[in-house]
Amino acid sequence: MGQLDLFDLSGKVAIVTGASMGFGVMFAHALADAGADVAVTARSADLLEQTAASVREASGRKVTVHPGDVTSVPDVQRVIAEVLDQHGRIDIVVNNAGISDLRGLPSEHADHETFRRVIDVDLMGVWYFCREAAPHMLERGSGSIINIASILGSGGSEYNNPWYHTAKGAVLNLTRQLAVEWGDRKVRVNAIAPGFFVTEMTRPFLEGVGMAPWIESRTPMRRLGDTTKDLVGPLLLLASDAGAYITGHTLFVDGGHEASRGAWQITPSHYYWAKDAPRVGTTYEGLVPNEFESWKLGIPGLHYPAPEA
Amino acid sequence: MFDLSGKTALVTGGSYGLGVVWATALAEAGADVALTARSKDLLEANAKALADATGRKVTAHVGDVTVDADVERVVAEVVEAHGKLDVLVNNAGVNDATGKPSEQVSVADFRQCLDVDLTGVFSFARAAGRHMLERGSGSIVNISSMLGLNGSEFVNPAYHAAKAGVINLTRLLAVEWADRGVRVNAIAPGYFMSEMVREGLELTGMRMWIDSRTPMRRMGEHDELKGAVVFLASAAASYITGVTLPVDGGYSSVMGMSQFKTPHPHWNRPGPIAGEKMYPGMAPLPDAILKDGIPGFHYPIEEA
Numbered sequence: 001m002g003q004l005d006l007f008d009l010s011g012k013v014a015i016v017t018g019a020s021m022g023f024g025v026m027f028a029h030a031l032a033d034a035g036a037d038v039a040v041t042a043r044s045a046d047l048l049e050q051t052a053a054s055v056r057e058a059s060g061r062k063v064t065v066h067p068g069d070v071t072s073v074p075d076v077q078r079v080i081a082e083v084l085d086q087h088g089r090i091d092i093v094v095n096n097a098g099i100s101d102l103r104g105l106p107s108e109h110a111d112h113e114t115f116r117r118v119i120d121v122d123l124m125g126v127w128y129f130c131r132e133a134a135p136h137m138l139e140r141g142s143g144s145i146i147n148i149a150s151i152l153g154s155g156g157s158e159y160n161n162p163w164y165h166t167a168k169g170a171v172l173n174l175t176r177q178l179a180v181e182w183g184d185r186k187v188r189v190n191a192i193a194p195g196f197f198v199t200e201m202t203r204p205f206l207e208g209v210g211m212a213p214w215i216e217s218r219t220p221m222r223r224l225g226d227t228t229k230d231l232v233g234p235l236l237l238l239a240s241d242a243g244a245y246i247t248g249h250t251l252f253v254d255g256g257h258e259a260s261r262g263a264w265q266i267t268p269s270h271y272y273w274a275k276d277a278p279r280v281g282t283t284y285e286g287l288v289p290n291e292f293e294s295w296k297l298g299i300p301g302l303h304y305p306a307p308e309a
Numbered sequence: 310m311f312d313l314s315g316k317t318a319l320v321t322g323g324s325y326g327l328g329v330v331w332a333t334a335l336a337e338a339g340a341d342v343a344l345t346a347r348s349k350d351l352l353e354a355n356a357k358a359l360a361d362a363t364g365r366k367v368t369a370h371v372g373d374v375t376v377d378a379d380v381e382r383v384v385a386e387v388v389e390a391h392g393k394l395d396v397l398v399n400n401a402g403v404n405d406a407t408g409k410p411s412e413q414v415s416v417a418d419f420r421q422c423l424d425v426d427l428t429g430v431f432s433f434a435r436a437a438g439r440h441m442l443e444r445g446s447g448s449i450v451n452i453s454s455m456l457g458l459n460g461s462e463f464v465n466p467a468y469h470a471a472k473a474g475v476i477n478l479t480r481l482l483a484v485e486w487a488d489r490g491v492r493v494n495a496i497a498p499g500y501f502m503s504e505m506v507r508e509g510l511e512l513t514g515m516r517m518w519i520d521s522r523t524p525m526r527r528m529g530e531h532d533e534l535k536g537a538v539v540f541l542a543s544a545a546a547s548y549i550t551g552v553t554l555p556v557d558g559g560y561s562s563v564m565g566m567s568q569f570k571t572p573h574p575h576w577n578r579p580g581p582i583a584g585e586k587m588y589p590g591m592a593p594l595p596d597a598i599l600k601d602g603i604p605g606f607h608y609p610i611e612e613a
């Protein structure tokens with residue numbers, strides 16, 4: 001019993017940005033279910049009211065609504081002031097608001113306006129909320145900030161999303177810097193880097209164009225994240241006293257994608273031949289064994305002429 | 310979500326130190342626990358104390374992580390005693406903390422450290438992993454160290470190599486077993502205060518030094534490790550595999566872990582540092598410092 005109390009958030013006040021849809025709604029529920037009162041913010045007052053009503057009904061916690069744009073400093077300052085006024089304190093900030101441009105534009109065709117816009121929301125928005133919430137937290141000598149980054153923040157990829165990679169990569173290092181700087185004043189700053197989850201933002205890309213099976217095939221767990229539950233535990237670990245000595249860390253919640261650094265994309269060839277040492281448990285049922293033409297041909301430049309550039 | 314009721318967890322190195330912390334955390338979260346280590350007396354005493362404190366079933370299984378047959382037997386015993394194994398905490402480890410310069414470390418000592426800290430981890434992961442893969446479910450938590458994340462001046466080549474090896478072994482096992490329901494993650498603790506090390510750290514002044522270079526300006530307390538292990542062991546981490554979770558007060562987030570030359574070798578030097586050269590541009594420590602110590606370390610820094 002004592003152990004589970006570690007993850008309890010009773011008496012805490014949490015702000016969730018981007019709480020009008022997607023992860024934001026789920027995070028608001030998760031924090032309230034763990035006992036926190038919640039302040040939700042996003043641009044759309046109507047959607048926020050829906051979130052708030054559903055969280056109140058599910059958890060019975062106090063949930064307040066603060067419409068505002070994370071790219072507007074006056075808005076951010078007003079939201080923080082409102083939350084302090086209505087709740088008296090801020091213990092947790094979940095910097096979740098984010099946008100992405102999923103057209104898959106190659107960088108040499110990407111437009112500057114979109115780049116600036118994504119950086120503005122995904123990076124500057126995080127900074128504004130950290131900056132404006134911190135004075136209060138530092139004065140009280142207590143607080144936990146959780147920035148929602150992405151596995152795309154850990155390197156380049158073929159998803160042709162240069163703005164998003166840039167913004168999320170910067171969030172990882174901003175997280176480290178703030179953590180190091182505020183560590184001795186008891187404000188912890190960590191990030192969660194989700195893999196691919198279906199949300200309003202990613203649905204067109206994952207389901208609309210059939211990317212989901214492809215992503216599953218290159219994720220070691222062979223599935224997308226479950227938006228309803230896979231991020232709840234990580235959020236509570238970092239938000240609660242269970243993570244009291246954890247700061248500056250980016251926690252990947254990605255079914256092993258980051259651990260493989262992209263190298264676990266195809267069925268390994270060797271399992272197929274190693275009949276005297278079979279895999280314990282299930283096999284790659286449904287996947288086609290590696291019998292690529294290239295295996296038969298050998299190594300380019302060694303067994304046959306390398307293709308001309 | 311963080312509840313471990315009905316689960317069985319095996320903790321290696323369960324005779325003392327952090328092994329006891331992990332075991333306590335898991336039992337408090339509802340798991341039955343099996344402890345293994347070489348010392349029968351310590352194990353049995355710990356098992357009894359833990360069972361009394363938590364009301365969980367706690368069993369003791371004597372074995373050496375470097376002996377293959379012991380590892381196989383321990384896992385078989387645990388499965389026999391508990392019916393299954395859901396969680397493995399690969400905690401057993403040794404560390405030569407004398408601060409010997411690498412050029413003075415014997416190859417035999419290096420090999421022995423790797424045998425326990427790295428091969429021992431693989432050995433238990435392999436034995437427990439087979440059982441977990443057959444059941445299509447399990448969580449393995451390997452205990453690495455902050456020192457496995459990069460080189461540092463806490464000179465200990467074998468420990469650095471072994472703990473870094475644990476991190477990449479964790480990634481490999483994680484991706485290999487991910488689609489068969491077995492998650493593999495690691496925890497990289499920073500410096501943790503315990504009764505075992507408190508006196509030594511305080512007597513040598515190491516504690517202030519470590520505090521001074523940790524962003525949180527303090528060492529960790531045992532209770533601060535509990536959340537991490539319960540989290541990774543439980544369904545709360547259902548989509549997390551292959552990660553190394555540092556629990557280090559922000560230490561590994563600093564860009565330069567090596568901030569200045571360690572004072573350590575001056576007091577505890579088993580042999581000369583080869584080449585006995587200071588860093589370019591640095592003078593040897595003046596005699597006064599060797600005598601009076603380092604400001605902020607052996608005597609208070611003047612207030613600004």
